[in-house]
Amino acid sequence: MRYRYHIRIMLYISVIKAYYKDLWYRYRNLFRRGGRAISTIRDVAKLAGVSVSTVSRYLNKSGYVNSETEQTIKYAIDKLKYAPNQVARGLAGKKTNTIALILPDISNLFFSDLARAVEDVAATYGYTVIFGNSDDQAVKEKRYIETLKQKYIDGIIFASNTLGHDDAEMLTKLGIPFVCLDRGPSEENSSIVRSKNKEGAIMAVQHLLDVGCRKIAHIYGPQHLITAKERLIGYEQSVQILDWYSPTLIEPGDFRIAGGMKATDRLLERHPDIDGIFAGNDLMAIGALKALHRKGIPVGRQVAVCGFDGIQTTEITVPELTTIAQPIYDMGALISRLLIKKIEGKLEEDRLYELDVKLIVRDSTFRRQGTNEQA
Amino acid sequence: MRYRYHIRIMLYISVIKAYYKDLWYRYRNLFRRGGRAISTIRDVAKLAGVSVSTVSRYLNKSGYVNSETEQTIKYAIDKLKYAPNQVARGLAGKKTNTIALILPDISNLFFSDLARAVEDVAATYGYTVIFGNSDDQAVKEKRYIETLKQKYIDGIIFASNTLGHDDAEMLTKLGIPFVCLDRGPSEENSSIVRSKNKEGAIMAVQHLLDVGCRKIAHIYGPQHLITAKERLIGYEQSVQILDWYSPTLIEPGDFRIAGGMKATDRLLERHPDIDGIFAGNDLMAIGALKALHRKGIPVGRQVAVCGFDGIQTTEITVPELTTIAQPIYDMGALISRLLIKKIEGKLEEDRLYELDVKLIVRDSTFRRQGTNEQA
DNA sequence: TACAAATGCGGTACCGTTACCACATTAGAA
C-alpha cells in the first residue's frame, strides 16, 4: 500500500516542524525590532523552565502554582522585563481594558472636566480611555459604536444625548456594557448618572427671590436635552404661582454664550424691568452677563444672574457668577466607576443616580437684602 | 513494527480533527453571544465559497482577486454584516489604528481645544484616540508609555513637557513613532510643532508700546516649559533697550489664574506706576485682570493687559482680553497629521514646525492713542 | 511553439495570550 510511505513522510515532517519551531523561538528575538527583544510569555516560560500554561496561571492567578515555581517565574519576568501583550490578551479573552467616552465636544468646558474625572478613575482601575466627539449627531455616534465594537472595547460611557433605542439594544445584545450621563435610552440595561436638575432650578429661583428679585426670567436650553427640560420645569414650578409670572419671561437659548446673549436682549426688550435671570447653564449665563454689560446694566445691583453647571469659568467673569454647581468631577468619577463595576460583573443592578447640586453664591446675585456679605 | 499502528491512529486523528474543526466553524455561531452571531472572515469565506486568504486579500487590496470573486465576497460581507476584527488585525499586523495623546490635563482649556483637533483629524484618517493626563509628572507619563507599548499603539503625541531622553530613545528603538508639542527631547526622531513664542512676545510688547504704555511688566510661566522661556526672552529683548526697563518688572507666575493674581499684586507693590502687563499665558492674564479689578484699577484705561494663547475664555472676561493667539486647532490638526504620516511611513523627515501667532486686539488694551477703534 | 510573466486562489504558520483538558503527584479520609 502506498499510504505507508505517505505516513512515514508525515511523521518526519511533524518531527522537523517541532524542531524548527523550537529553533525559531530560540533565536527569533535576534531578528526582531532591530535586535531589541520584546519578550513573550514563551520566553519567560523557557527561561523559568516551565510551560506557558504555568506562567499564564501565575500571571492571572488562575489555578495552582507552586510557590517555588512562582519565584522562578517572577525572576524570569524581571530579567526579561516581560509585560503581557494586551492585544493578544484581548483577542484571546475578548477583554481589552479599554473604555470609551463618547461626548458631544471635548473642548466644551463641562465635558473636559468630566473627561478628566473619567480618565482619573479609569487609570486607577487599570483601564485606558478612548474618546470621541459626537457633536450631538447620531451618525457620528453610530460610527464610533461600530469602530468600538470591532476593537473589543470593554464598555462605553455616553455623555452624548443621541443614543438611540436600537443602538442600545444592539449593545445589549452584543454584551457591551454601557452607562449614560443625564439620559439613557431606557431605564433598563444602563445605569444613568445625573444631577438634580429640577431641584437645582428651584434652588436658583429661590435664591434669586431671597436676594430680592421680583421678576425673574429664564433662558432655557435645547429641549431635546433632558437637563434643559428639567431645569425649565423647575423654574416653572417655582414661579407660576407668583403674581408677576408670565410665560413671556421664558426665552430659548442654545446652551452657548451667543445664545445667552441674544436671549437676554430679547428678554430685556419685552421686559425692561426684569431684575433676575436664571440661565439654563453657565455659558448662557455668561452670555447674559455680557449682554447686560453691553447695555450698561449693572449686574448684581440691578439684575441678578444665576447660572447652572459650576464650570471653572464662572470664577473668572466680572462679576463672578452665582451658579448651581453640579458635582462634575464626582459625576465623572461615579459614572466610570459604575461602568467598570458593570464590566467586571460586580454591579448588582442598573439604576438612576441623582446627585445633589449646590448653590454657589457669588457677586452676580449680590443685590439688596442679599444673603451675601459684601463685594 | 509497532509504529505502523501508531501512524494509522495519527491519520485517523487528523481526519477527525479536520472534520470536527469544520463542524465547529459551521455551528459555532449558534452558541455564541446568546445566539447572536458575530461573523468572522471564515464565515465570509465559507459563504462566498472561497478561502480566507482570498477574502483577506480582498479586504486589504493586497494581491490578486478576480472581479467576479470580488462581487461574491462583497455580497457575503454585506449579508453577514461582517467587519474585520481590529484586535486580531492588531495582533497579526502589530497595527491597531490607535494613537495616544499624552497631555498635562485635559480639563485645561488649551489642551481640550487641542484634543478636539487631534481627534477630528485622527477620526478622518480612521484612527481612534486614547488620552492620558500626565499632570506634568514624568512618572505618570512613563506609566502611560508602558501601557501603550503593551497595547500596540501606533504612535504617540506628547503635549506634555516631561518626555525624557531615555523614553524617547526607547520609543525609537521599539519603532513607535511619536511627535511633540512645543518641545521634544531631541531634534532627531521626532517632529515638533510649536508656535512662534518669541515673536509673539515681541508682538505683544510692541502692541502695548503702540497703545501708549511706558512701563510694561511681564509675568512669566514655569521656566522648565520652553514656551514660557521663549516668551520671557522675547519680552526681555524688546524692552531691555528702553530706558524705563528694570529686571524688577519681571515676576514669576505658574501659568494659572491664582499665580497671575499674586504676581500682579507683587508687581503693583514694587511698581505702582506700571501701565502695561504682558502675561505669559491667558490664564495668568485673567489673574492679572482679577487682581487689578479688586484693587479698583481700571483695566485698559490705566493698565493695559495682554495675554498669550488665545483660549476661548479670553472672550468672556470683562474687559475682553487682548491676546497673542496661537492657532491651537491648527497645531493639533498639524501634529496629528504629522504623526499619522509618520506611522504610515509617508513622512520624509522629522523637523520643527513653527506656526505664526496672531495679535487679537480687544478691550483690555484699549488705552490712549490706541490702534483700536472704540469700546 | 515555447517559455516567462501575470493573474488568481488555497493552505497554513504565526501573532501572544488564555482556557480547557489530561495527567501526575501528594495529602487526607474511610
Next chain:
DNA sequence: TTCTAATGTGGTAACGGTACCGCATTTGTA
C-alpha cells in the same frame, strides 16, 4: 490500605486575522 480530593504542571486548540509560499491557469512575447 485504598480511594478520593487537592495540588501542580504541561499540551494545545482557539481567538480572528495576515502574509508567505506554492500551485494552477491565463496571457504576452520572442
